[in-house]
Amino acid sequence: MSHTPHPKTAAAAPDAGPSDLSADPAGALMIxxxxxxxxxxxxxxxxxxxxxxxxxxxxxxxxxxxxxxxxxxxxxxxxxxxxxxxxxxxxxxxxxxxxxxxxxxxxxxxxxxxxxxxxxxxxxxxxxxxxxxxxxxxxxxxxxxxxxxxxxxxxxxxxxxxxxxxxxxxxxxxxxxxxxxxxxxxxxxxxxxxxxxxxxxxxxxxxxxxxxxxxxxxxxxxxxxxxxxxxxxxxxxxxxxxxxxxxxxxxxxxxxxxxxxxxxxxxxxxxxSGPAPVDLSQPAPADAAELRRRIEAGEWVVDLRDRTSYAAGHVPGTFNFGQDGSFITYLGWLIPWGTPVTLLASTPDDVEAAQRDLARIGIDRPAAVATGAVPDWIDGGGEPAGFGTVDFTDVAARRRDGQDPLVLDVRRDDERAAGYVTGSTHIPLHGLLERLDEVPSDRPVLVHCASGYRASIAAGVLDRAGVDVVLIDDSFDNAATAGLDIEKDA
Incomplete structure (x- = not known):
């Protein structure tokens, strides 16, 4: 393998080793x-x-x-x-x-x-x-x-x-x-x-x-x-x-x-201040009773599974920040700083990856963790929570049928300005917790973002607040072709 004087190697991602570096066959010095x-x-x-x-x-x-x-x-x-x-x-x-x-x-x-x-x-x-x-x-x-x-x-x-x-x-x-x-x-x-x-x-x-x-x-x-x-x-x-x-x-x-x-x-x-080394050892496990106590105390219990799994069934009162998206960016953006975080994940490897991400933004130790499946996490044989999922074609069909669901857009202001569903309500995801009182409770709320990831976070927030929420798990690019009218800010 030949090298330029300063070869750029393949990325060394957290879950994969970097490519091997071979010596320059000519013996030349290189960076x-x-x-x-x-x-x-x-x-x-x-x-x-x-x-x-x-x-x-x-x-x-x-x-x-x-x-x-x-x-x-x-x-x-x-x-x-x-x-x-x-x-x-x-x-x-x-x-x-x-x-x-x-x-x-x-x-x-x-x-x-x-x-x-x-x-x-x-x-x-x-x-x-x-x-x-x-x-x-x-x-x-x-x-x-x-x-x-x-x-x-x-x-x-x-x-x-x-x-x-x-x-x-x-x-x-x-x-x-x-x-x-x-x-x-x-x-x-x-x-x-x-x-x-x-x-x-x-x-x-x-x-x-x-x-x-x-x-x-x-x-x-x-x-x-x-x-x-x-x-x-x-x-x-x-x-x-x-x-x-x-x-x-x-x-x-x-x-x-x-x-x-x-x-x-x-x-x-x-x-x-010169951050100290981080402790990445395994956090303490939590059983279902402890999870319930933490939720009731106002702590954040975070479900790391993907949005499809979360919508199908989850522990009531939990939040969903799936590891298949920008988990740590949005968790760090929304959480009241200093709130204890407990992690729910399918496997210990998922917990380990999430723990690294938390440490990277200064949340050094999860309060507790639990792995397995939803029935393992619900205390006293309670029922899981859940909500429906639709695409923009279904949203258009509901409007044609005379239904009056609230379409909630949780994208950022700049995304909204470039085009939005006519008649939709706009609350950016990062402001949703402070503006929950603006979300009506008398009709279904269909929530969307650009792709579905942020909408799932928002759906978890709304479901936790008792809102009848439905996740629009679809790309916003499909809204117009589905038959919805799209407006742009002047």
């Missing part, structure tokens, strides 16, 4: 970049090595994925680099650096409560044959850094073999959003973001491969990203931050910003 995917949050971390030592960029909380990769490849981690104080997850950087005895590198201007190796714009350091250059790229935050990595043998040769880790700065076809530090800073940060994108393309060669942290489904992207890889050269023509003037781009970017998860508010403070 190995291993991507560690966290699909549930739309983020990537990176392990970069010269075959002997390694640096890690933006590690997630479950650092065992990183240390296992390093051990498999026989490389020693010498530096852990943060591109910024993250707003969408709790970092594993502080704990990883302490565990492996690496330098923990954070912008010198960041206000943190832990010891770190402070970095500043223009600084450069070497570890093994890797040379790391620090580039200030404000925009996602005021203190955001990017890292250009090259080989010692080529560092003075027009940056041959350079790769760049851009965090929340330059993404594939987009940039990181500029409003996470507050709306009052959004315009200033957007202008910084535009300038930072231009700095990167001005200072790095066209063939420099770009490795961002955000942009793979993360709400940290200002606008939707495109593609799965890119170079500095390709972004010159593909990224609006580089093809549009600053005024046009800032105006368009600010106008396109959508709602972001509420749990983001807790991530920055957690990361500035």
């Amino acid at each position: 190995n970049v291993i991507t560690i995917e966290t699909p549930s949050l739309g983020d990537r971390s990176y392990l970069i090595s010269d075959g002997t030592v390694a640096v890690v960029v933006d590690p997630q909380r479950d650092t065992d994925r990183v240390t296992e990769l390093a051990a498999e490849r026989g490389v020693r981690i010498t530096h852990v680099l943060e591109t910024h104080i993250h707003n969408d997850y709790v970092t594993g950087g502080h704990a990883l650096a302490e565990q492996v005895g690496a330098a923990y590198c954070v912008n010198a201007e960041d206000e943190v409560s832990f010891e770190r190796t402070p970095l500043r714009d223009g600084e450069e350091f070497r570890t093994g044959d890797l040379v790391v250059r620090v580039l200030a790229t404000p925009g996602h935050t005021f203190t955001h850094l990017s890292y250009a990595v090259s080989l010692a043998s080529s560092a003075g040769d027009a940056d041959q073999g350079t790769v760049v880790f851009t965090g929340g700065s330059l993404l594939y076809g987009s940039t990181g959003r500029p409003d996470l530090l507050g709306a009052e800073h959004a315009e200033a940060l957007a202008r910084h973001q535009h300038a930072s994108a231009h700095r990167l393309v001005e200072e790095l060669p066209d063939d420099t491969e770009i490795y961002p942290t955000h942009g793979f489904g993360s709400f940290c992207a200002a606008t939707p990203t495109s593609g799965d890889s890119a170079t500095i050269g390709s972004q010159k023509t593909d990224n609006p931050a580089l093809t549009q003037g600053v005024e046009e781009w800032v105006e368009a970017t600010l106008a396109a910003l959508t709602a972001h998860p509420a749990y983001y508010a807790h991530m920055g403070p957690a990361n500035a």
Whole structure:
């Protein structure tokens, strides 16, 4: 197998090992970049090595994925680099650096409560044959850094073999959003973001491969990203931050910003405090009586099964955040912060995966867990709850028959503006718990989103509140062809 000087390897997902890295048959020195995917949050971390030592960029909380990769490849981690104080997850950087005895590198201007190796714009350091250059790229935050990595043998040769880790700065076809530090800073940060994108393309060669942290489904992207890889050269023509003037781009970017998860508010403070290692050992099991007590106490008991299974039968009073979708994003968005969480799942493996996701956003320990099936989870031989499911064709048929169900749209404002069912009611999912009193109880409520996943979460919330709810488990793209009238905001 041949390699470029800095091969991008297959993703190392949480549930699958990464592809093997073969040595360059010519014996040439090269940079190995291993991507560690966290699909549930739309983020990537990176392990970069010269075959002997390694640096890690933006590690997630479950650092065992990183240390296992390093051990498999026989490389020693010498530096852990943060591109910024993250707003969408709790970092594993502080704990990883302490565990492996690496330098923990954070912008010198960041206000943190832990010891770190402070970095500043223009600084450069070497570890093994890797040379790391620090580039200030404000925009996602005021203190955001990017890292250009090259080989010692080529560092003075027009940056041959350079790769760049851009965090929340330059993404594939987009940039990181500029409003996470507050709306009052959004315009200033957007202008910084535009300038930072231009700095990167001005200072790095066209063939420099770009490795961002955000942009793979993360709400940290200002606008939707495109593609799965890119170079500095390709972004010159593909990224609006580089093809549009600053005024046009800032105006368009600010106008396109959508709602972001509420749990983001807790991530920055957690990361500035130096998060401790997370305990991923198995939580305490709960029997049916304990589940009932927790539900009655107002705690969140979360059913991780898919929406079809949940609709067919579930423990009354539970919520449904299926692991077949963006489970942790929406759980973190909706839950009152600090509420104990108990997990219900079919298998222990499902619990383990969910527990990792919870830790990534700072919910360190589930209060309890239960595995098995619904009858095992209902105390005293009670009956399961459930609700019906339909598609948009059925919704249209009900309207033609003179029925008057409430069609509830739980998509975001920006999605709603692009088209909605005439006569439908709109309550975005992230506002539903606070607006339950707006949902009528005198007629069936048919709830939809774009695909069915968020609608199932909403259906669980409504069912728990005693609403006669029906899940529209269908793509919104089918609404018009089913015969429903669609309107758009002017």
